[in-house]
Amino acid sequence: MNDVVKPVELSGRCLCGAVTVTATVTNPILRACHCEMCQQQTSSVFVNIQTDQDSTNVNGPIKIYKSSDWAERAFCEVCGSTLWYGTAHDGARNLAAGLFENAGGAKMALAYFTDQCPQGYALSGDHEKLTRQQTLAKFAPDQGEKK
Numbered sequence: 001m002n003d004v005v006k007p008v009e010l011s012g013r014c015l016c017g018a019v020t021v022t023a024t025v026t027n028p029i030l031r032a033c034h035c036e037m038c039q040q041q042t043s044s045v046f047v048n049i050q051t052d053q054d055s056t057n058v059n060g061p062i063k064i065y066k067s068s069d070w071a072e073r074a075f076c077e078v079c080g081s082t083l084w085y086g087t088a089h090d091g092a093r094n095l096a097a098g099l100f101e102n103a104g105g106a107k108m109a110l111a112y113f114t115d116q117c118p119q120g121y122a123l124s125g126d127h128e129k130l131t132r133q134q135t136l137a138k139f140a141p142d143q144g145e146k147k
């Protein structure tokens, strides 16, 4: 019996198609961020898909905005589509779920900064929900805000 989970290769693209992306996904989960920076960048909530480490390939006219000393946000230079939220210390790219059809078939697993979500909407579902304080404790127990 073979119970090994097989990685799935996903292909995606931005709104205009100038940027194409491929990634391998073994554990297809979605993570949402309600922080103020993600609200400003995406108009609501940034949802990304967990991809296998170093499996992402992104090609096309990419612009990178360094949003802090430790993070960057990338977007298509032509159409402005959000591409990823990346962290400097490990080079991780959290790819926008919307680049992939049906969000890669992944399920919402985790939401960050839930107490900063605007009062007018919320994500339903039984995913794990972390407040700002819980989010910061998870990523930067000693250093404060890590966005």
Ligand SMILES: [Zn+2]
Binding pocket: 014, 015, 016, 017, 018, 019, 076, 077, 078, 079, 080, 081
């Ligand atoms: Zn584009």
